[in-house]
Amino acid sequence: MNALALKKGASSKSAYNLRDPHAERVERHIIAVLVDNESGVLARVIGLFSGRGFNIDSLTVAEVDHLGHLSRITVVTSGTPEVIEQIKAQLGRLVPVVDVHDLTVEAPHVERELALVKVRGTGADRVEAMRMGEVFRAHIVDTTLESFVFEITGAPDKIDTFIELMRPLGLVNVARTGVAAITRGPGKLERERGHG
Template sequence: MSDGTSGAPGNPKSAYFLSHADEEVERRTLAVLVDNEPGVLARVVGLFSGRGYNIDSLTVAEVDASQHRSRITIVTQGTPHILEQIEAQLLRIVPVGEVIDITKSKRGIERELALIKVAGTGEVRVEALRIAEIFRARVIDTTNESFIFELTGASDKISQFIDLMRPLGLVEVSRTGVLSIKRGKEQG
């Protein structure tokens, strides 16, 4: 948009101009409830790429087979204006029934699952196992030279665990992306 050099000098700047430059970028977790019909994930993802929005993480699965409902959890970033647009644009998609802003609700629980392969022998192998116990990671596969850990928790906890494994023979990581739900007895 305008860089402030265009137009005649001395014109008053509109108080309503949506200047995105000085707005803080925020991180949001959105739960998108959709009809589980062919192409619905492509519609949601296509909206993000087509309009230039970010996706930090994405998870999707059917959650109610009788109603053909799927839940898509998207972690995104943007200025408050962009985040407002994202929600409104998502609701324009015909099979999107509901968009829940988990972050804004302040009552959200967010969890992620990771499978982490670590290889090594001797002291580093013992150290990896010791740290895994602290993080309550489960060993789901083991050989004489490797472990696969299963870890569930908040994303930053998982990232922290991965960082600790790095010098201890980290081989490979697989993460689900964020799942979320709101606290309390109500739905949505």
């Protein structure tokens, strides 16, 4: 018998099975990472996720403090609680990482995403698309006689819903930013720096 012909998820008691995604509850977490804005820092963060087999559901990054050379990376990831803890610990040991916060567990927070949605159509479909856009408070930022580009912001599931509604009305394509998130209320998370 071929030693490698193991059934997936079978009885092997291997360390590799620790991260079997079917074995345990998979949770979605939003992690905010404040980093020194130095060359290669994004590659370092992404390489950590791919090299260790972690998931990236979405990722946004931009400088948030020009004087302090700080950028904020917002990663939406999913994994078992053990994997999420490991992701945070691994991020924390990167040299240019200033701070790691798991917004999902640390504090009430707001999450938003922006999408640009292009829809092509004429007649009733076009009117319906525009009406739906109003319902979802999407702005029309470009138009021709046979198309619209909607700008919509909101939580990811709102955007998902809007995109699904546009599909039969002539959806052409979509550009999404990924999630940006921030804590609610006046305070900062402990040790959180920059314009956070």
